Amino acid sequence: MRTPxxxxxxxxxxxxxxxxxxxxxxxxxxxxxxxxxxxxxxFISDAADPGRIVxxxxxxLAPGSYLVLxxxxxxxxxxxxxxxxxxxxxxxxxxxxxxxxxxxxRFFDGFELVDPGLVxxxxxxxxxxxxxxxxxxKFWILAGAGRKP
Numbered sequence: 001m002r003t004p005x006x007x008x009x010x011x012x013x014x015x016x017x018x019x020x021x022x023x024x025x026x027x028x029x030x031x032x033x034x035x036x037x038x039x040x041x042x043f044i045s046d047a048a049d050p051g052r053i054v055x056x057x058x059x060x061l062a063p064g065s066y067l068v069l070x071x072x073x074x075x076x077x078x079x080x081x082x083x084x085x086x087x088x089x090x091x092x093x094x095x096x097x098x099x100x101x102x103x104x105x106r107f108f109d110g111f112e113l114v115d116p117g118l119v120x121x122x123x124x125x126x127x128x129x130x131x132x133x134x135x136x137x138k139f140w141i142l143a144g145a146g147r148k149p
Contacts, residue, residue: 014056032064042072042096070143074098111146118144
């Protein structure tokens, strides 16, 4: 019995991910697909140009594909969020970066946002009758989905 080999990839190098034989074997880029970047982009620094990374992945997707994204934001409580970010980053090696609504929205360039757009997690299609918080900003996560035309 063959033991599967472990494979790692670095989101900072999307071209290598897209060119990898395993990726090509699993994903048919001529067909619509889903790109899930859920709580990963906060760990890509501005210096690494996360916009370029998302654009590279977007450009590889066929029309009709979707991007689903969730990202920590400092929009609702900037002072508290920035303090929390500083404390977190002082104790771990994987540095995190919260971004504003506008900065996160830019990751959807080239996609058409799906209703309700980029909103706090509890506001993204809650179940009918669900108890939605009076202060959805306390969750600090914005989520959205977009379709590539």
